[in-house]
Amino acid sequence: DQQVKQNSPSLSVQEGRISILNCDYTNSMFDYFLWYKKYPAEGPTFLISISSIKDKNEDGRFTVFLNKSAKHLSLHIVPSQPGDSAVYFCAASARGNSGYALNFGKGTSLLVTP
Amino acid sequence: KAGVTQTPRYLIKTRGQQVTLSCSPISGHRSVSWYQQTPGQGLQFLFEYFSETQRNKGNFPGRFSGRQFSNSRSEMNVSTLELGDSALYLCASSLGQGLRYTFGSGTRLTVV
Numbered sequence: 001d002q003q004v005k006q007n008s009p010s011l012s013v014q015e016g017r018i019s020i021l022n023c024d025y026t027n028s029m030f031d032y033f034l035w036y037k038k039y040p041a042e043g044p045t046f047l048i049s050i051s052s053i054k055d056k057n058e059d060g061r062f063t064v065f066l067n068k069s070a071k072h073l074s075l076h077i078v079p080s081q082p083g084d085s086a087v088y089f090c091a092a093s094a095r096g097n098s099g100y101a102l103n104f105g106k107g108t109s110l111l112v113t114p
Numbered sequence: 115k116a117g118v119t120q121t122p123r124y125l126i127k128t129r130g131q132q133v134t135l136s137c138s139p140i141s142g143h144r145s146v147s148w149y150q151q152t153p154g155q156g157l158q159f160l161f162e163y164f165s166e167t168q169r170n171k172g173n174f175p176g177r178f179s180g181r182q183f184s185n186s187r188s189e190m191n192v193s194t195l196e197l198g199d200s201a202l203y204l205c206a207s208s209l210g211q212g213l214r215y216t217f218g219s220g221t222r223l224t225v226v
Contacts, residue, residue, distance in 0.1 A: 002156075036217075041219065042219050043204055043206070043216075043217030043219050044204070044217045045217070046214050089156070101147070101162060101172060102147075102149075102215070104156050104157035104158070106156035107157075
């Protein structure tokens with residue numbers, strides 16, 4: 001059962017505009033959330049994370065928003081650049097004593113057009 | 115600083131065979147995790163090792179196993195391969211305290 005869902009398989013945005021990627025989760029025990037970016041033939045690269053004690057985290061052009069009551073998070077990229085074209089994965093984890101496991105969504109393919 | 119190295123990059127095996135994949139983490143990283151990526155299921159957690167001990171295991175059959183050596187290098191083994199095991203297998207390492215894993219480029223396994 002998919003506990004992390006990215007309902008948009010793809011997204012196309014014009015260069016300079018805002019890209020908004022969405023992610024929903026079902027497990028209320030998740031308390032740490034991450035976004036990874038993946039280019040073809042490469043492993044995922046960490047982008048930004050947020051703890052459940054926060055509702056927003058910002059890093060340059062990337063901002064992640066967390067709405068715990070809705071079990072929803074989103075990644076905003078402003079302004080979008082052609083180099084941002086990649087597959088973006090949302091991931092979530094419930095920290096515990098038995099080590100860490102990331103639960104990934106199936107990804108959203110972002111295309112930024114000039 | 116060298117990244118996470120996975121070998122081999124590509125592998126073709128026949129149904130019923132077994133396969134061993136290797137992962138060398140970033141120097142100093144003690145936690146190594148393995149993930150399977152398929153088009154239909156996305157990235158799925160296989161297992162995580164820390165200081166040679168398996169700390170967590172995903173929902174995969176016992177045909178999937180792994181181990182970690184004293185130098186933090188890790189191997190995963192899949193026995194009695196099935197066509198459905200065809201996937202990109204990704205290894206990730208971290209210092210062990212957080213979840214900011216650094217991933218390798220993966221091993222593309224094709225079972226024919």
